[in-house]
Amino acid sequence: METSTELRNLLHRIDHKGYPAYKDTKGTYQFQGYVLSIDHVQGDPFASPSKVSVHMKGKMAGFPRELYCGDCQRRALQDYLTRQFHRAAESYAFKAKGSGKSGLISISRCGQEVLERTAFWMDDKTGDIVVRLEIGFPANGRTINARELEKILFDFLPDCVEKSLYYRTCDKKRVRGAIDLAEDQEYIRGQLEAMGLTAFVANGAILPRESGISPRPMKGAVPFRSPKELEVTMELPHKGTLSGMGIRKGITLIVGGGYHGKSTLLKALELGVYDHIAGDGREYVITDGTAVKIRAEDGRSIKKTDISMFINDLPNGKDTSGFYTEDASGSTSQAANVVEAMEAGAKALLIDEDTSATNFMIRDELMQRVIHRDMEPITPFIDRIRELYERYGISTVIVAGSSGAYFHIADTIVQMDRYVPREITAEAKKEAENFPALSGLEEPADKPVFHRCPGQNRAYRGNDRIKMKTMGREGVQINRESIDLRYVEQITDSEQVTALGYCVRYAEKNFFGGTTPVQDVVDRLEEKIRRNGLAGLCESMSNVACLAMPRRQEIFACFNRYRGLML
Template identity: 60%
Template sequence: MNTSQDLKDLLFRINRKSYPAYKDTKGSYRFPGYVLSIDHVQGDPFAAPSKISLHIKGAQAGFPESLYATREMRIALQNQLIRGFAAHIEKYNFRAKGSGKSGLIAISKPGQEILERSACTMDAKNGDLTIRLEVGFPANGRTINSGELIKILFDFLPVCVKDALFYRNLDARKLEQVRALAEDQTFIRKELAARNLTAFVANDSVLPRESGVSSRPMKNGIPFVSPDSMAVTLDLPNHGPLTGMGIPCGITLIVGGGYHGKSTLLEALELGVYNHIAGDGREYVITRDDAVKIRAEDGRSIKHTDISFFINDLPNHKDTHSFYSEDASGSTSQAANVIEALETGSHLLLIDEDTSATNFMIRDELMQRVVNRNQEPITPFIERVQWLSDAQGISSILVAGSSGSYFHVADTILQMDHYKPVDITAFAKKEAEAFPSIQPSAPSGAVADYRRVIQPDPAFRPDRRLKMKVLGMDSISVNHDAIDLRCLEQLADPEQIQALSALLCYVERRLFNGKDTLHQIMDQLDKELSTRGLEILSEGGRLAPNLAMPRIQEVYACINRFRGLKI
């Protein structure tokens, strides 16, 4: 392997040459305590930055095995190391001067959620550490300025590596707190199943966010307090006794006046599928990790989806057992979203009245008298929700502010009053007796036929020109055909969108074979991600530095919204 001196000599030789001479630096170089790999060199100073990685042997990094003993602890530790390294390199960002992106030093900037990221990976067996980041190789115009790159690689980065990536130089107490929180959060998730709960919200949690564009906790936010009737005390391995609200399996209805916290609670629950950092206010808000937020999604693409569980006998005679649409309505899109969620194996649906299609959710008695049931192709969700719960074990948490019809079918009814939940189940059930109830209905067969066989798309073949681009949190462009992701409200980070783009390419090229169903393929992908993580997306031994792990539910959702899907 080349030494750091070899790299420095090379940089001196190419100084003031044309920018493409930087390509000669590609390779690995041994520095004191770590190996620096230049994995990709940008084409010019205005192009996407160069990709480099830092590799530290576990024995050198020195992290105790207890800090990464489980997958959850390891991901939490990786997340903490990214945050610490990002804080250190920020001091040196653009201190090396030049044209375009010269002097840029960048790594992932994690938000409140703890996600598995390609920016930092630790070997579960030996503690070997890899950090991936971007560096803008300096130039004057398009002429190499290697003196400035020497500053970055030989002056700035060694200090950051020493101070942020070696255990002996870090706050051991802080790292132990990260480990302990990860262990406690994992414990709560396991307790949900053991106690027949769908979610847990600890007392004193702060659910409101700072603003619509900030996920930090609101200052002076009202602390959450569980109703006595729903209080559950868990004896966590590190925190000790922790009391909060346990939401039981079944049908839970959240009601209340406007601005009293109904949607705020639901939003906390929908992101409770992820662990959160200490101080977030939601670190002890834990939802079963297969929960899916359901909403109407006018205009989405639907391919060969069996929505007959909810919709039949359409006037245009469309086959709802194999429904296609390039411009779905509110009701058909919401029906498809429920069926696709069940296809992923989800056992918890999260629904907000405000983002639902009214005719999908409810038809009151007066409407049924005026418009005969035989003339309505939609079986509303209210008629199916009890059967889903009782026969299939599919729980639902619903927010409603205008219709009281769900009082009849709900097992638990919470009223949010100034951001505090009140259990009004008995009172609401008593009041509902004076109003007619809607009779639930059971389907004649299975919920849906999931046997959708996917054909590989020739556009993804390696010998074909494929243009894929991620557009923020909104969409992925595939050869100028957009996959709209705006309604996937459980995506928490732009790097998850980057990973979805790469995963779509991966399954198209490697798993879609024209024989297996989408369900079988997603099972295979889930196993690969569980075993190897984001490493399955490495190409030529190089993994992009800006990927964050999405759930398998979001991978399904991305594929289902791809208009070019071949079925």
């Protein structure tokens, strides 16, 4: 390790040289209170920025042990400090001048959700901190401008560290508030099972968002207020008494007119699998952590998935116990999505009529009379929904606006009326008595078989260089193979997509071999992440990518949409 003075002298020596001379700066340097590590130096000012990390001992940072003693607390503190560092760094971005990405100072930009990230790591025993960021090393054309980099490393970065990484300079009330909120959210999630609930939506929650492209709460929105019949009350460790709507296990139907808040409520439940920051409006919207949003997904790849629970006796004789297609229809894709959610361990399914295949969801009485059941290979979801709950313990929340077919079988029916929920189970079922229920199946389906064992793609055998490119939240490209994740709607951050790409890449190199089932592959990946953190998926600890933790369910979803998966 060298001193900061030696780094300064080095910068003076290479000033005005060709850009490749910046490579000489790679290494570690002792600054006052922390170690600066220059981990990767960009090839030219227009390339991806250089990767830099700050390492600080826990004793120097000074955060009390109770703020990071458990996963919940540590994750909340990391998230809070990442946001603080981002604000400080943003105020200095591009103040150092030059061509290309010169002057960029960047750390992960956090959204409304609290996620584990590689950008900020804190040891839960010692409190040691590692912050990973990107810096555009300044240049004039392709000539080093070391004086500008000196500003970044000796003026701007130390100020960011001072404002963000020391407990003495933090707003202690806000830090404590972030930890308390995380503990309250964890408490609610832990109470769902005991209370027989799939989800909880607190009174006063703000569910509508500012716009279709903004995740922030809408100003002037109607606060959520639970119907008295569904209201439950909890005593939280920090907030104290909190009441709200408990969505009970079983089958819940959400109905109402267009633009009355049905899909808004469902969207809040989808993202309730994550903790949220204070001020989001959905801090106390908590959903079973395994819940999966299900929709039709025309054109997706399906690899040897057992969809026989829903689809059988296809006219072309195609095997549906190991169904394979590169261009799924709406019904087959939705059937596969349900079965794959079961494989991933989901205990709740979230479905919106608007994004579902009609022939998968229902077949009305007239259609059943005209087209006899023997002529129809699809067993609609309405015939299996009760079986999913009673046999497998999987609850379902369905948003419906046009079909009343589910009134007969729903356990709870909630009407959204101008964003205000009403419990209408009794009156809806009474009205449904005037309409015949659709005839159901008498025999339950065989339990789906989850035996898929991915083999290694021949293109990757002995190949240590697997190229990867993230395309926002829409997907990831592995070499020339694109994985379309547009309709995996519970992905909330592009860094989760990047992490999913690394999961595929790591599994290709280490786990895919033809004898390990997909479930075991995901188990091994999760164990790897538990032991080494997300950074352990990267090839080198000195060149860690910007990753955010995906759920187990999204890892499955990514594998299932990977057309290069060899089965």
